[in-house]
Amino acid sequence: MIFVYTGNGKGKTTAAIGQAIRMIGYGKKVLMVQFIKSSKWPSGEEKAALSFQPFFKIKKFGKGFVLLKSNLQKHKEAAKKGWEYAKKEIESGKWDLVILDEINTAVGLQLLKISAIINFLKKNKDSFIILTGRNAPKEFIEIADLATEMKEIRHPYQKGIAAKSGVEY
Numbered sequence: 001m002i003f004v005y006t007g008n009g010k011g012k013t014t015a016a017i018g019q020a021i022r023m024i025g026y027g028k029k030v031l032m033v034q035f036i037k038s039s040k041w042p043s044g045e046e047k048a049a050l051s052f053q054p055f056f057k058i059k060k061f062g063k064g065f066v067l068l069k070s071n072l073q074k075h076k077e078a079a080k081k082g083w084e085y086a087k088k089e090i091e092s093g094k095w096d097l098v099i100l101d102e103i104n105t106a107v108g109l110q111l112l113k114i115s116a117i118i119n120f121l122k123k124n125k126d127s128f129i130i131l132t133g134r135n136a137p138k139e140f141i142e143i144a145d146l147a148t149e150m151k152e153i154r155h156p157y158q159k160g161i162a163a164k165s166g167v168e169y
Helices: 012-025 044-051 069-092 103-108 114-123 138-143
Strands: 002-006 030-038 056-062 097-101 129-132 146-149
Touching (some): 002 138, 012 030, 012 044, 012 097, 030 103, 044 056, 056 069, 069 097, 069 103, 069 114, 103 129, 114 138
Parallel strands (some): 002 129, 002 146, 030 056
């Protein structure tokens, strides 16, 4: 099954982690591959995953926010490495759920080619895979068994409130 969590609102990764915890509750194994988030910025989900070992593993490939066009190549290389790793792990069959965190964003930023991802997902529809990130391509939504859009109505950032640990990361 393919799930897509997208939209401008907060909660895409959080929803995916909620599904992961549900799976872990049944003794199932979950892998989260992160495409944008960098190992330089530890997150609450990483710390929590340690408590769930060996049932929950997070592997970061991102280089952080993609802000400068001059750094685009390093982001592309990191995303490609993450995608190769994710494909290998999905095909291994050792994970009951694989979360491709921020893959929608990676595709939107042209770090990864959508056609290769679509072809792979179509061949692996029996796997349970979650795709997260803003601006999910329509092709992802079309092949998804479930697609949810998070809509931002209000956010503390709009009032100038900075991101807080445990809430935003």
